[in-house]
Amino acid sequence: MTREELMKIVSERVEKCTACPLWEKRTNVVVGEGSLFAPIMFVGEGPGEEEDKTGRPFVGKAGQLLTKILESVQLRREDVYICNVVKCRPPENRVPTAEEQKACGHFLYAQIMIVDPVYIVPLGSTALSFFLGQNVSITEYRGKEIEWKGGKILFPMFHPSYLLRNPSKEKGSPKDLTWQDIKKVRMFYDSCKRR
Ligand code: SF4
Numbered sequence: 001m002t003r004e005e006l007m008k009i010v011s012e013r014v015e016k017c018t019a020c021p022l023w024e025k026r027t028n029v030v031v032g033e034g035s036l037f038a039p040i041m042f043v044g045e046g047p048g049e050e051e052d053k054t055g056r057p058f059v060g061k062a063g064q065l066l067t068k069i070l071e072s073v074q075l076r077r078e079d080v081y082i083c084n085v086v087k088c089r090p091p092e093n094r095v096p097t098a099e100e101q102k103a104c105g106h107f108l109y110a111q112i113m114i115v116d117p118v119y120i121v122p123l124g125s126t127a128l129s130f131f132l133g134q135n136v137s138i139t140e141y142r143g144k145e146i147e148w149k150g151g152k153i154l155f156p157m158f159h160p161s162y163l164l165r166n167p168s169k170e171k172g173s174p175k176d177l178t179w180q181d182i183k184k185v186r187m188f189y190d191s192c193k194r195r
Pocket residue numbers: 014017018019020021022023029086087088100103104
């Protein structure tokens with residue numbers, strides 16, 4: 001089966017999924033988008049209002065900022081793969097519970113198997129905690145390369161919604177650190193010659 005066919009199966013299963021209470025209020029599921037051959041996968045926490053409306057990941061204000069961050073190093077959204085830990089919007093944009101993340105996590109694992117990225121960029125504490133299996137702070141880990149399962153490397157970055165709340169560009173600010181991080185992501189991208 002091709003990657004497209006496999007991802008279609010995942011999408012169909014997500015669309016029918018009622019494994020956690022988040023399905024009840026969703027307008028659309030948000031599976032993910034981008035290249036199925038991307039060497040880098042960005043993983044956020046869960047869909048917000050705009051994402052729920054459109055069925056696309058990272059298209060609201062935070063998503064637009066993520067797009068700009070990518071473009072600042074000449075990366076397009078379609079050069080990478082973008083998705084979330086949970087595929088349905090948590091009410092009022094609350095953090096998805098541990099049970100919801102657990103119920104949904106196998107879809108993300110399937111996406112990782114299909115796309116097979118070299119680097120995974122968890123955006124924010126929730127996504128990073130999901131990957132590490134324990135509650136951790138993004139502030140402590142951002143910008144660090146962490147070996148993960150199957151030889152994959154985690155490279156956590158701040159969630160763009162955190163940057164919207166902290167707009168300062170001063171040296172050492174979250175935005176300044178993100179600029180340093182995305183330059184590294186660009187380096188990683190260039191180093192992935194395998195595809
Ligand atoms: S969030 Fe995930 S597990 Fe919960 S209903 Fe949606 S697709 Fe299913």
